[in-house]
Amino acid sequence: MKEEFLHFLWKQKLFNFKDIQTVNGEFVEVLKTGEMNKNSGPDFLNAQLKIDNQIWVGNVEIHVKSSDWYLHQHEIDANYDAVILHVVWEHDTEVFMKNNKALPTLVLKDYIPKELLENYQNLFSKKEKWIPCENQISEVDSFLMNNWLERLYFERLENKSILIKELLEESNNDFEAVLFQLLAKNFGLKVNGEAFLQLSQSFDFSILRKVRFEEQTLSALLFGQARFLDGRIEDEYFLSLQKEYEYLKHKYKLSPIIKGNFQFFRMRPNNFPTIRLAQLVALYHKRTNLFSDVMSLNKLDDFYDYFSVEVNDFWKRHYTFETTSKKSTKKLTKSFVDLLIINTIIPLKFMWLKSRSKEVNESFLSLLKEIKPEKNAIISKFSDLKVILKNAFETQALLELKNNYCALKRCLECAIGNKLLRN
Structure with a gap:
């Protein structure tokens, strides 16, 4: 007991x-x-x-x-x-x-009541389970489930806000700078996310504001800070970036990040950090009002159109500086844009609205409900338990449920656990 x-x-x-x-x-x-x-x-x-x-x-x-x-x-x-x-x-x-x-x-x-005690013992049995209520969760009525998922999603937003608050404090509430840092982190995905975040914080965002209008200068800044321009490669484009970076490094007194932070091992070529950096360059070069634009967009198709930018000609034929490859546009995929919306744009917009005492209205949530359910090990397991998932709003809420309730056996604080105990 x-x-x-x-x-x-x-x-x-x-x-x-x-x-x-x-x-x-x-x-x-x-x-x-x-x-x-x-x-x-x-x-x-x-x-x-x-x-x-x-x-x-x-x-x-x-x-x-x-x-x-x-x-x-x-x-x-x-x-x-x-x-x-x-x-x-x-x-x-x-x-x-x-x-x-x-x-x-x-x-x-x-x-x-005897039944209540039996329900408690079933829920907290010592038998190893993926989640305590795995045998009953599919029976929970949809009304209770939907209301609980909405609350869980906002709890997840609040948890994501912790990093955003820290970044805002460090940047004197510069939302545009924090957007760049969060986008960089998510462009790096799980494997290179921290390295990309470190890169985005290795120079003052005011420098990017100045150089973003010249694609080569912006490329030199990011690839140079990431240490991809170290050494010597007999390629005209590489050498031009290297020369440009040496000028920027001297002008702005830049210090590149530690070499070797970025991983290529066991990654698909389209997720190579060099390609993700090239896409980030293309986005910031071609979308000069990025922050105000993404804060105003509400429709999923509009985001897909907005993020549909092409890398420059060099990266269309390369995955790294060293070798050439078959030509491809290397545009951001819809599934990748979905991740940016889920993990960067919506959490930052949530904080931005709160900072202006504005209400988080239905259009804010409807965007997430347009996105297809995420695919990962946790969501697949919930599907195996016959939990029907319609969109990313629900999958995000279930990630919060699993990680911060089920894994910690907080069933007594969970609406699903409460319902099963009372049945």
């Missing part, structure tokens, strides 16, 4: 109220369970109880065993002097108040 479950039972009043008595035979009527205390001190504050026809206002402390009172040394802590009821699962010792009277103690297991 977990103490958190007893907190849940008390807070939700999931026990039989009729004729409940303390271990000493005092009749108890619960008028108010009190406010759950997440700080030090008793578990529930300002409860209101009627004990043997006398109304008491005070605090409630909850333990698995009565002896936990002494184990936690509450008898020497003045914060517990105002406790009016000790709620336990098992009564194994008497607890006394300062006036030497026994503290009223309620044994909760005597009043818990």
Whole structure:
């Protein structure tokens, strides 16, 4: 038995109220369970109880065993002097108040419906499961599921906002600079994301603002800072970028990032960091009002059109500086743009709207609902459990569910877990 479950039972009043008595035979009527205390001190504050026809206002402390009172040394802590009821699962010792009277103690297991206890034991069984409710989640009604997923999605947005807040603080609330940093991180995908973020932070964004109008200068800046222009390659384009970068390096006192941060191993050529950098250059060179444009776009097709930019002629025939390849446009795919919308544009727009005290309206959410469900190991497993997923809004919410609820067994804080317990 977990103490958190007893907190849940008390807070939700999931026990039989009729004729409940303390271990000493005092009749108890619960008028108010009190406010759950997440700080030090008793578990529930300002409860209101009627004990043997006398109304008491005070605090409630909850333990698995009565002896936990002494184990936690509450008898020497003045914060517990105002406790009016000790709620336990098992009564194994008497607890006394300062006036030497026994503290009223309620044994909760005597009043818990058998079915509720069975549901709890099924949900928290020691049998290894991918998620605790994997055998029942497909049975949860759609109304509850949809409402819970919406809340989960916004929790995920708030979690993503942590990095954005840090970047905004470092850049003096320069949203345009933070957009560049987040885009760079996501252009690097999972393998090279941190290296791309480090690259984007290796120079002041004001430099990019100045050089973005000249594609060669912008290319020299990014490829030079990434250390892709080190050494010597007998290629006209490479040598021209190298020369341009040496000028920029001297002019702006630039320090390139540590060599070898970028990985090519086991990556598809279209995901090579050189190609992703070339695409980032093309985007910032051709879309001069990038921040204001992406903040105003609301339709998925508009994003696809906007991000449909081609790399320059050199990169159409190369994947690296060293070797040539068959010509291809190397445009950003729709699935890649989807990732940019999910992981960069929507979280940043969420913060931007909040910073201006603007409401996150339905058009904000409808964009995510236009995007197809994501494909990854977690989402595939939910599909195996017969959870039907229609769009990226739902898959993002389920990622939050798995990582921050199921994996931590926070079923008592989960709407699905609550529903299954009460059934």
